[in-house]
Amino acid sequence: MDELQPRFWLKFLLDKVLALLALPFLMVAGLLTWLSMQLEAGYEPRSRGPLFYKETRWTQGRCFEIFKFRTTYPGSQDPGTVGEVTRTGLWLKKWYVDELPQLLNILRGDMTWVGPRPTHPERARQEIEEEGMRSKLVLRAGLTGIVQVQKVEARDRSVYRNLEEEYLSTISRLGPLQIVLHDLNLLFRTVPTILKGEGL
Numbered sequence: 001m002d003e004l005q006p007r008f009w010l011k012f013l014l015d016k017v018l019a020l021l022a023l024p025f026l027m028v029a030g031l032l033t034w035l036s037m038q039l040e041a042g043y044e045p046r047s048r049g050p051l052f053y054k055e056t057r058w059t060q061g062r063c064f065e066i067f068k069f070r071t072t073y074p075g076s077q078d079p080g081t082v083g084e085v086t087r088t089g090l091w092l093k094k095w096y097v098d099e100l101p102q103l104l105n106i107l108r109g110d111m112t113w114v115g116p117r118p119t120h121p122e123r124a125r126q127e128i129e130e131e132g133m134r135s136k137l138v139l140r141a142g143l144t145g146i147v148q149v150q151k152v153e154a155r156d157r158s159v160y161r162n163l164e165e166e167y168l169s170t171i172s173r174l175g176p177l178q179i180v181l182h183d184l185n186l187l188f189r190t191v192p193t194i195l196k197g198e199g200l
Contacts, residue, residue: 004138004171004172007171007174007175007176007179008176008179009176010176010177010179010180011112011176011179011180011183012109012112014113014180014183015106015112015113016106016107018113019103019106019107019113020107022103023103025100026100026101026103026104029069029097029100030051030069030100030101033051033069033088033092033097034051036088036091037049037051037070037086037088040086040087040088044086044087046073046074047073047086047087047088048074049070049073049074050070050074051069051070052067052068052069052070052101053067053068053069053070053071053072054066054067054068055068056120056121057118057119057120057121057141058118058119058120058121058123058124058125058136058141059110059111059116059118059124059136059140059141060136060137060138060139060140060141061137063121064105064108064110065110066102066105066110066111066118067101067102067104067105068098068099068101068102069092069097069098069100069101070086070089070098071085071086071088071089071090071092071093071098072084072085072086072089073086095194096194099143102143103143106143110140110141111140111141111142111143112139112140112141112142112143113142113143113144113183113187114142114143114144114145114183114186114187115139115140115141115142115143115145115167116133116135116136116139116141116142116145116147116164116167117141117142117145117147117148117164118141118142119136119141124136127161131161133161133164133165134165134168135164135165135167135168136164138168139167139168144186144187144190145164145167145186146163146164146166146167146186147160147163147164148190148193149186149189149190149193150163170182
């Protein structure tokens with residue numbers, strides 16, 4: 001699949017341009033999130049902690065640190081449980097705001113706007129070795145993608161796998177400009193999902 005990489009030059013150029021244009025929104029969101037965290041820490045001291053949260057994810061055969069706004073109490077052992085999510089974090093996750101710092105990952109070249117979901121290294125290896133998901137090897141992890149657009153259907157594991165492989169199959173047949181147009185379509189289709197307040 002290395003022969004696909006030259007087709008992505010326009011996609012990656014657009015990544016950088018859109019990420020730079022979106023940086024002011026990230027700064028405003030960061031300021032409002034920080035203020036909300038400070039207010040919450042005033043009446044719930046255990047919520048006091050850093051603005052950002054970093055976690056190891058996997059893409060194209062390598063690990064990288066993904067950035068998010070912190071949504072849990074510092075030192076949480078199980079960030080997935082509701083009890084470990086701060087009040088500010090609940091709002092951030094509901095409206096997908098916690099994912100905005102991934103604009104920095106896009107600028108660094110770790111991620112792209114549209115691509116496979118960034119997964120934990122062990123999970124990624126399982127998806128590749130046991131489930132044969134080539135998309136995890138070939139494509140850069142995305143801020144959004146076809147899985148997020150079809151959120152309800154993708155809760156089924158087999159559907160999720162098929163959707164990511166479908167995206168790879170589709171763009172494999174497209175030229176640079178067509179890939180960009182296809183990605184822009186998925187970006188626009190992501191907006192209604194966000195507005196539902198279900199997160200991605």
